[in-house]
Amino acid sequence: MRFRSKIVDVSCLNHFTRVINTITKLTKTCTLRLTSSNLYFILTDKVANGGVSMWCELSQGNFFDEYQMEGVCVEQNEIFLELIPENLSRALKTAQNSKSVKIKLTNKHCPCLTVALELPSLSSSSRIVTHDIPVSVIPRRLWNDFKEPSVPEFDVSIYLPALKTMKNVVERMKNLSNFIVIEANRNGEMNLKIETDLVSVSTHFKDLGNPPWVSDDASQNSTQEKDTMAEARIDIRKLLQFLAGQQVNPTKAICNIVHKRMVHFILLHEDVSLQYFIPALA
Missing domain, CATH: 3.70.10.10 (Proliferating Cell Nuclear Antigen)
Structure with a gap:
Protein backbone atom coordinates (compact mmCIF):
# COMPACT_ATOMS: atom_id res chain seq x y z
CA MET A 1 0.00 0.00 0.00
CA ARG A 2 1.62 3.21 -1.18
CA PHE A 3 0.60 6.78 -1.87
CA ARG A 4 2.66 9.79 -2.92
CA SER A 5 1.69 13.01 -4.67
CA LYS A 6 3.11 16.43 -5.47
CA ILE A 7 1.63 19.87 -6.12
CA VAL A 8 3.76 22.53 -7.80
CA ASP A 9 1.22 24.89 -9.35
CA VAL A 10 0.34 27.70 -6.92
CA SER A 11 -3.28 28.06 -8.06
CA CYS A 12 -3.83 24.30 -7.66
CA LEU A 13 -2.33 24.43 -4.18
CA ASN A 14 -4.53 27.36 -3.17
CA HIS A 15 -7.61 25.64 -4.55
CA PHE A 16 -6.78 22.39 -2.75
CA THR A 17 -6.22 24.35 0.48
CA ARG A 18 -9.64 26.00 0.16
CA VAL A 19 -11.30 22.61 -0.27
CA ILE A 20 -9.55 21.24 2.84
CA ASN A 21 -10.48 24.37 4.81
CA THR A 22 -14.12 23.87 3.83
CA ILE A 23 -14.08 20.24 4.98
CA THR A 24 -12.42 21.30 8.24
CA LYS A 25 -15.36 23.61 8.97
CA LEU A 26 -17.85 20.81 8.32
CA THR A 27 -16.43 17.94 10.35
CA LYS A 28 -13.83 17.12 13.01
CA THR A 29 -12.97 13.71 11.51
CA CYS A 30 -13.60 12.21 8.10
CA THR A 31 -12.60 9.38 5.81
CA LEU A 32 -10.19 9.99 2.94
CA ARG A 33 -10.67 7.51 0.09
CA LEU A 34 -7.86 7.41 -2.47
CA THR A 35 -8.27 5.90 -5.93
CA SER A 36 -6.11 6.16 -9.04
CA SER A 37 -8.27 8.97 -10.44
CA ASN A 38 -10.03 10.68 -7.52
CA LEU A 39 -9.84 11.69 -3.88
CA TYR A 40 -12.96 11.53 -1.72
CA PHE A 41 -13.57 13.13 1.67
CA ILE A 42 -16.46 11.31 3.33
CA LEU A 43 -18.57 11.85 6.44
CA THR A 44 -21.21 9.23 7.10
CA ASP A 45 -22.99 10.17 10.30
CA LYS A 46 -26.23 8.24 10.31
CA VAL A 47 -28.87 10.58 8.87
CA ALA A 48 -31.53 8.44 10.55
CA ASN A 49 -30.03 9.40 13.91
CA GLY A 50 -30.02 13.11 13.09
CA GLY A 51 -26.46 13.30 11.80
CA VAL A 52 -25.29 15.02 8.64
CA SER A 53 -23.48 13.32 5.77
CA MET A 54 -20.88 14.69 3.36
CA TRP A 55 -19.40 13.46 0.11
CA CYS A 56 -16.66 15.58 -1.48
CA GLU A 57 -15.09 14.37 -4.71
CA LEU A 58 -11.91 15.77 -6.30
CA SER A 59 -10.34 14.79 -9.61
CA GLN A 60 -6.66 14.27 -8.79
CA GLY A 61 -5.51 15.25 -12.28
CA ASN A 62 -6.76 18.81 -11.72
CA PHE A 63 -4.73 19.30 -8.53
CA PHE A 64 -1.57 17.19 -8.55
CA ASP A 65 1.45 17.38 -10.84
CA GLU A 66 2.47 13.91 -9.69
CA TYR A 67 0.19 11.24 -8.26
CA GLN A 68 0.98 7.60 -7.56
CA MET A 69 -0.92 5.13 -5.45
CA GLU A 70 -1.10 1.39 -4.93
CA GLY A 71 -4.06 0.06 -2.99
CA VAL A 72 -4.35 -2.92 -0.71
CA CYS A 73 -4.91 -5.29 -3.64
CA VAL A 74 -5.02 -5.38 -7.43
CA GLU A 75 -8.77 -6.08 -7.54
CA GLN A 76 -9.62 -2.99 -5.47
CA ASN A 77 -6.90 -0.42 -6.02
CA GLU A 78 -8.04 1.89 -3.23
CA ILE A 79 -6.92 3.17 0.18
CA PHE A 80 -9.24 4.28 2.98
CA LEU A 81 -7.87 6.47 5.77
CA GLU A 82 -9.46 8.19 8.74
CA LEU A 83 -8.01 11.59 9.57
CA ILE A 84 -8.62 14.91 11.28
CA PRO A 85 -8.89 17.40 8.39
CA GLU A 86 -7.88 20.33 10.62
CA ASN A 87 -4.39 18.80 10.92
CA LEU A 88 -4.06 18.78 7.14
CA SER A 89 -5.42 22.32 6.96
CA ARG A 90 -2.82 23.54 9.47
CA ALA A 91 -0.02 21.94 7.49
CA LEU A 92 -1.20 23.57 4.27
CA LYS A 93 -1.41 27.03 5.91
CA THR A 94 2.37 27.16 5.93
CA ALA A 95 2.55 26.19 2.24
CA GLN A 96 1.48 29.46 0.65
CA ASN A 97 5.00 30.48 -0.45
CA SER A 98 6.34 26.98 -1.04
CA LYS A 99 7.94 25.81 -4.29
CA SER A 100 6.19 22.46 -4.01
CA VAL A 101 4.14 20.34 -1.63
CA LYS A 102 4.56 16.58 -1.38
CA ILE A 103 1.99 14.41 0.38
CA LYS A 104 2.73 10.76 0.96
CA LEU A 105 1.64 7.88 3.16
CA THR A 106 4.36 6.91 5.65
CA ASN A 107 4.73 4.81 8.77
CA LYS A 108 6.38 6.68 11.66
CA HIS A 109 5.44 4.77 14.82
CA CYS A 110 1.94 4.91 13.31
CA PRO A 111 0.50 5.48 9.81
CA CYS A 112 0.87 9.12 8.77
CA LEU A 113 0.18 11.43 5.88
CA THR A 114 3.50 13.24 5.65
CA VAL A 115 3.30 16.72 4.11
CA ALA A 116 6.71 17.98 2.98
CA LEU A 117 6.92 21.66 2.00
CA GLU A 118 9.80 22.94 -0.09
CA LEU A 119 10.24 26.55 1.03
CA PRO A 120 12.47 29.16 -0.60
CA SER A 121 15.56 30.30 1.31
CA LEU A 122 18.28 32.93 0.90
CA SER A 123 20.84 30.26 0.13
CA SER A 124 20.90 28.11 -3.00
CA SER A 125 19.41 25.14 -1.17
CA SER A 126 15.74 25.02 -0.23
CA ARG A 127 14.35 24.43 3.23
CA ILE A 128 12.13 21.39 3.73
CA VAL A 129 9.44 21.61 6.42
CA THR A 130 7.70 18.35 7.25
CA HIS A 131 4.35 17.73 8.96
CA ASP A 132 3.38 14.20 10.02
CA ILE A 133 -0.39 13.83 10.27
CA PRO A 134 -1.51 10.65 12.07
CA VAL A 135 -4.13 8.61 10.23
CA SER A 136 -5.90 5.30 10.75
CA VAL A 137 -6.00 2.77 7.93
CA ILE A 138 -9.56 1.49 7.52
CA PRO A 139 -9.64 -2.28 6.90
CA ARG A 140 -11.18 -3.57 3.71
CA ARG A 141 -14.07 -5.29 5.51
CA LEU A 142 -15.43 -1.85 6.52
CA TRP A 143 -15.23 -0.19 3.09
CA ASN A 144 -18.91 -0.74 2.38
CA ASP A 145 -19.70 1.69 5.21
CA PHE A 146 -18.31 4.51 3.07
CA LYS A 147 -20.33 4.29 -0.12
CA GLU A 148 -21.70 7.43 -1.73
CA PRO A 149 -24.92 8.38 0.11
CA SER A 150 -28.03 7.53 -1.84
CA VAL A 151 -30.28 10.47 -2.65
CA PRO A 152 -34.00 9.78 -2.17
CA GLU A 153 -36.23 11.02 -4.95
CA PHE A 154 -36.58 14.70 -4.18
CA ASP A 155 -39.74 16.76 -4.47
Whole structure:
Protein backbone atom coordinates (compact mmCIF):
# COMPACT_ATOMS: atom_id res chain seq x y z
CA MET A 1 0.00 0.00 0.00
CA ARG A 2 1.62 3.21 -1.18
CA PHE A 3 0.60 6.78 -1.87
CA ARG A 4 2.66 9.79 -2.92
CA SER A 5 1.69 13.01 -4.67
CA LYS A 6 3.11 16.43 -5.47
CA ILE A 7 1.63 19.87 -6.12
CA VAL A 8 3.76 22.53 -7.80
CA ASP A 9 1.22 24.89 -9.35
CA VAL A 10 0.34 27.70 -6.92
CA SER A 11 -3.28 28.06 -8.06
CA CYS A 12 -3.83 24.30 -7.66
CA LEU A 13 -2.33 24.43 -4.18
CA ASN A 14 -4.53 27.36 -3.17
CA HIS A 15 -7.61 25.64 -4.55
CA PHE A 16 -6.78 22.39 -2.75
CA THR A 17 -6.22 24.35 0.48
CA ARG A 18 -9.64 26.00 0.16
CA VAL A 19 -11.30 22.61 -0.27
CA ILE A 20 -9.55 21.24 2.84
CA ASN A 21 -10.48 24.37 4.81
CA THR A 22 -14.12 23.87 3.83
CA ILE A 23 -14.08 20.24 4.98
CA THR A 24 -12.42 21.30 8.24
CA LYS A 25 -15.36 23.61 8.97
CA LEU A 26 -17.85 20.81 8.32
CA THR A 27 -16.43 17.94 10.35
CA LYS A 28 -13.83 17.12 13.01
CA THR A 29 -12.97 13.71 11.51
CA CYS A 30 -13.60 12.21 8.10
CA THR A 31 -12.60 9.38 5.81
CA LEU A 32 -10.19 9.99 2.94
CA ARG A 33 -10.67 7.51 0.09
CA LEU A 34 -7.86 7.41 -2.47
CA THR A 35 -8.27 5.90 -5.93
CA SER A 36 -6.11 6.16 -9.04
CA SER A 37 -8.27 8.97 -10.44
CA ASN A 38 -10.03 10.68 -7.52
CA LEU A 39 -9.84 11.69 -3.88
CA TYR A 40 -12.96 11.53 -1.72
CA PHE A 41 -13.57 13.13 1.67
CA ILE A 42 -16.46 11.31 3.33
CA LEU A 43 -18.57 11.85 6.44
CA THR A 44 -21.21 9.23 7.10
CA ASP A 45 -22.99 10.17 10.30
CA LYS A 46 -26.23 8.24 10.31
CA VAL A 47 -28.87 10.58 8.87
CA ALA A 48 -31.53 8.44 10.55
CA ASN A 49 -30.03 9.40 13.91
CA GLY A 50 -30.02 13.11 13.09
CA GLY A 51 -26.46 13.30 11.80
CA VAL A 52 -25.29 15.02 8.64
CA SER A 53 -23.48 13.32 5.77
CA MET A 54 -20.88 14.69 3.36
CA TRP A 55 -19.40 13.46 0.11
CA CYS A 56 -16.66 15.58 -1.48
CA GLU A 57 -15.09 14.37 -4.71
CA LEU A 58 -11.91 15.77 -6.30
CA SER A 59 -10.34 14.79 -9.61
CA GLN A 60 -6.66 14.27 -8.79
CA GLY A 61 -5.51 15.25 -12.28
CA ASN A 62 -6.76 18.81 -11.72
CA PHE A 63 -4.73 19.30 -8.53
CA PHE A 64 -1.57 17.19 -8.55
CA ASP A 65 1.45 17.38 -10.84
CA GLU A 66 2.47 13.91 -9.69
CA TYR A 67 0.19 11.24 -8.26
CA GLN A 68 0.98 7.60 -7.56
CA MET A 69 -0.92 5.13 -5.45
CA GLU A 70 -1.10 1.39 -4.93
CA GLY A 71 -4.06 0.06 -2.99
CA VAL A 72 -4.35 -2.92 -0.71
CA CYS A 73 -4.91 -5.29 -3.64
CA VAL A 74 -5.02 -5.38 -7.43
CA GLU A 75 -8.77 -6.08 -7.54
CA GLN A 76 -9.62 -2.99 -5.47
CA ASN A 77 -6.90 -0.42 -6.02
CA GLU A 78 -8.04 1.89 -3.23
CA ILE A 79 -6.92 3.17 0.18
CA PHE A 80 -9.24 4.28 2.98
CA LEU A 81 -7.87 6.47 5.77
CA GLU A 82 -9.46 8.19 8.74
CA LEU A 83 -8.01 11.59 9.57
CA ILE A 84 -8.62 14.91 11.28
CA PRO A 85 -8.89 17.40 8.39
CA GLU A 86 -7.88 20.33 10.62
CA ASN A 87 -4.39 18.80 10.92
CA LEU A 88 -4.06 18.78 7.14
CA SER A 89 -5.42 22.32 6.96
CA ARG A 90 -2.82 23.54 9.47
CA ALA A 91 -0.02 21.94 7.49
CA LEU A 92 -1.20 23.57 4.27
CA LYS A 93 -1.41 27.03 5.91
CA THR A 94 2.37 27.16 5.93
CA ALA A 95 2.55 26.19 2.24
CA GLN A 96 1.48 29.46 0.65
CA ASN A 97 5.00 30.48 -0.45
CA SER A 98 6.34 26.98 -1.04
CA LYS A 99 7.94 25.81 -4.29
CA SER A 100 6.19 22.46 -4.01
CA VAL A 101 4.14 20.34 -1.63
CA LYS A 102 4.56 16.58 -1.38
CA ILE A 103 1.99 14.41 0.38
CA LYS A 104 2.73 10.76 0.96
CA LEU A 105 1.64 7.88 3.16
CA THR A 106 4.36 6.91 5.65
CA ASN A 107 4.73 4.81 8.77
CA LYS A 108 6.38 6.68 11.66
CA HIS A 109 5.44 4.77 14.82
CA CYS A 110 1.94 4.91 13.31
CA PRO A 111 0.50 5.48 9.81
CA CYS A 112 0.87 9.12 8.77
CA LEU A 113 0.18 11.43 5.88
CA THR A 114 3.50 13.24 5.65
CA VAL A 115 3.30 16.72 4.11
CA ALA A 116 6.71 17.98 2.98
CA LEU A 117 6.92 21.66 2.00
CA GLU A 118 9.80 22.94 -0.09
CA LEU A 119 10.24 26.55 1.03
CA PRO A 120 12.47 29.16 -0.60
CA SER A 121 15.56 30.30 1.31
CA LEU A 122 18.28 32.93 0.90
CA SER A 123 20.84 30.26 0.13
CA SER A 124 20.90 28.11 -3.00
CA SER A 125 19.41 25.14 -1.17
CA SER A 126 15.74 25.02 -0.23
CA ARG A 127 14.35 24.43 3.23
CA ILE A 128 12.13 21.39 3.73
CA VAL A 129 9.44 21.61 6.42
CA THR A 130 7.70 18.35 7.25
CA HIS A 131 4.35 17.73 8.96
CA ASP A 132 3.38 14.20 10.02
CA ILE A 133 -0.39 13.83 10.27
CA PRO A 134 -1.51 10.65 12.07
CA VAL A 135 -4.13 8.61 10.23
CA SER A 136 -5.90 5.30 10.75
CA VAL A 137 -6.00 2.77 7.93
CA ILE A 138 -9.56 1.49 7.52
CA PRO A 139 -9.64 -2.28 6.90
CA ARG A 140 -11.18 -3.57 3.71
CA ARG A 141 -14.07 -5.29 5.51
CA LEU A 142 -15.43 -1.85 6.52
CA TRP A 143 -15.23 -0.19 3.09
CA ASN A 144 -18.91 -0.74 2.38
CA ASP A 145 -19.70 1.69 5.21
CA PHE A 146 -18.31 4.51 3.07
CA LYS A 147 -20.33 4.29 -0.12
CA GLU A 148 -21.70 7.43 -1.73
CA PRO A 149 -24.92 8.38 0.11
CA SER A 150 -28.03 7.53 -1.84
CA VAL A 151 -30.28 10.47 -2.65
CA PRO A 152 -34.00 9.78 -2.17
CA GLU A 153 -36.23 11.02 -4.95
CA PHE A 154 -36.58 14.70 -4.18
CA ASP A 155 -39.74 16.76 -4.47
CA VAL A 156 -38.06 20.03 -5.47
CA SER A 157 -34.65 20.92 -6.87
CA ILE A 158 -33.69 24.60 -6.96
CA TYR A 159 -30.62 26.78 -7.45
CA LEU A 160 -29.51 28.54 -4.28
CA PRO A 161 -29.22 32.32 -3.97
CA ALA A 162 -25.76 33.81 -3.40
CA LEU A 163 -24.34 31.76 -0.52
CA LYS A 164 -23.01 34.86 1.25
CA THR A 165 -26.47 36.44 1.19
CA MET A 166 -28.04 33.24 2.45
CA LYS A 167 -25.44 32.99 5.25
CA ASN A 168 -26.16 36.56 6.40
CA VAL A 169 -29.89 35.82 6.57
CA VAL A 170 -29.42 32.57 8.50
CA GLU A 171 -26.95 34.22 10.92
CA ARG A 172 -29.61 36.75 11.89
CA MET A 173 -32.28 34.06 12.24
CA LYS A 174 -30.18 31.81 14.48
CA ASN A 175 -30.65 34.25 17.37
CA LEU A 176 -34.40 33.63 17.23
CA SER A 177 -34.63 29.84 17.01
CA ASN A 178 -32.66 26.60 16.88
CA PHE A 179 -34.63 25.47 13.84
CA ILE A 180 -35.27 26.81 10.36
CA VAL A 181 -37.70 25.75 7.66
CA ILE A 182 -36.46 25.69 4.07
CA GLU A 183 -39.20 25.51 1.49
CA ALA A 184 -39.10 25.79 -2.30
CA ASN A 185 -41.14 25.05 -5.40
CA ARG A 186 -40.69 24.39 -9.10
CA ASN A 187 -41.23 28.05 -9.94
CA GLY A 188 -37.79 29.06 -8.69
CA GLU A 189 -39.08 30.37 -5.35
CA MET A 190 -37.50 29.61 -1.98
CA ASN A 191 -38.34 30.74 1.54
CA LEU A 192 -36.36 30.58 4.77
CA LYS A 193 -38.70 30.67 7.78
CA ILE A 194 -38.44 30.87 11.55
CA GLU A 195 -41.59 30.20 13.55
CA THR A 196 -41.75 30.32 17.35
CA ASP A 197 -44.43 31.14 19.90
CA LEU A 198 -43.15 34.71 20.02
CA VAL A 199 -42.08 35.51 16.47
CA SER A 200 -42.52 34.50 12.86
CA VAL A 201 -39.89 35.61 10.34
CA SER A 202 -39.45 34.66 6.71
CA THR A 203 -37.16 35.65 3.84
CA HIS A 204 -38.31 35.12 0.26
CA PHE A 205 -36.19 34.49 -2.83
CA LYS A 206 -37.62 34.56 -6.36
CA ASP A 207 -36.44 33.68 -9.87
CA LEU A 208 -33.73 31.33 -8.63
CA GLY A 209 -34.38 28.81 -11.37
CA ASN A 210 -34.67 25.04 -11.25
CA PRO A 211 -31.95 22.68 -12.54
CA PRO A 212 -32.58 21.02 -15.91
CA TRP A 213 -32.84 17.55 -14.39
CA VAL A 214 -36.37 18.38 -13.21
CA SER A 215 -38.33 15.80 -15.17
CA ASP A 216 -40.45 16.58 -18.22
CA ASP A 217 -43.43 15.23 -16.34
CA ALA A 218 -42.86 17.80 -13.62
CA SER A 219 -42.66 20.64 -16.13
CA GLN A 220 -45.98 19.56 -17.64
CA ASN A 221 -47.76 19.69 -14.30
CA SER A 222 -50.32 22.36 -13.59
CA THR A 223 -49.31 25.81 -12.37
CA GLN A 224 -50.76 25.01 -8.99
CA GLU A 225 -48.46 22.01 -8.63
CA LYS A 226 -45.44 24.05 -9.70
CA ASP A 227 -46.36 26.52 -6.96
CA THR A 228 -46.62 23.80 -4.31
CA MET A 229 -43.90 24.13 -1.69
CA ALA A 230 -41.80 21.23 -0.46
CA GLU A 231 -40.31 21.92 2.94
CA ALA A 232 -37.96 20.57 5.59
CA ARG A 233 -37.39 21.75 9.15
CA ILE A 234 -33.71 21.42 10.03
CA ASP A 235 -31.17 22.34 12.70
CA ILE A 236 -30.20 25.94 11.96
CA ARG A 237 -26.68 25.44 13.36
CA LYS A 238 -25.96 22.66 10.87
CA LEU A 239 -27.15 24.85 8.01
CA LEU A 240 -25.03 27.78 9.20
CA GLN A 241 -22.00 25.51 9.63
CA PHE A 242 -22.36 24.50 5.99
CA LEU A 243 -22.80 28.07 4.72
CA ALA A 244 -20.10 29.62 6.91
CA GLY A 245 -17.48 27.00 6.07
CA GLN A 246 -17.85 27.16 2.29
CA GLN A 247 -14.66 28.18 0.48
CA VAL A 248 -15.04 26.09 -2.68
CA ASN A 249 -16.46 29.06 -4.67
CA PRO A 250 -18.89 26.87 -6.65
CA THR A 251 -20.05 27.70 -10.14
CA LYS A 252 -23.41 26.13 -9.22
CA ALA A 253 -25.08 25.63 -5.84
CA ILE A 254 -28.20 23.47 -5.72
CA CYS A 255 -30.68 22.50 -3.01
CA ASN A 256 -32.81 19.35 -3.27
CA ILE A 257 -35.67 18.95 -0.80
CA VAL A 258 -37.30 15.65 0.12
CA HIS A 259 -40.52 16.87 1.73
CA LYS A 260 -40.24 16.72 5.54
CA ARG A 261 -37.35 14.24 5.29
CA MET A 262 -34.10 15.80 4.09
CA VAL A 263 -32.28 18.74 2.54
CA HIS A 264 -29.50 17.83 0.11
CA PHE A 265 -27.04 20.52 -0.97
CA ILE A 266 -24.71 20.20 -3.96
CA LEU A 267 -21.83 22.59 -4.64
CA LEU A 268 -20.31 22.16 -8.09
CA HIS A 269 -16.97 23.46 -9.27
CA GLU A 270 -15.26 22.40 -12.49
CA ASP A 271 -13.05 19.94 -10.58
CA VAL A 272 -14.79 19.55 -7.20
CA SER A 273 -18.25 18.42 -6.15
CA LEU A 274 -19.43 18.65 -2.55
CA GLN A 275 -22.66 17.05 -1.35
CA TYR A 276 -24.05 17.76 2.09
CA PHE A 277 -27.11 16.05 3.61
CA ILE A 278 -29.07 17.49 6.56
CA PRO A 279 -31.98 15.37 7.86
CA ALA A 280 -35.31 16.99 8.61
CA LEU A 281 -36.65 17.18 12.16
CA ALA A 282 -40.19 16.42 13.22
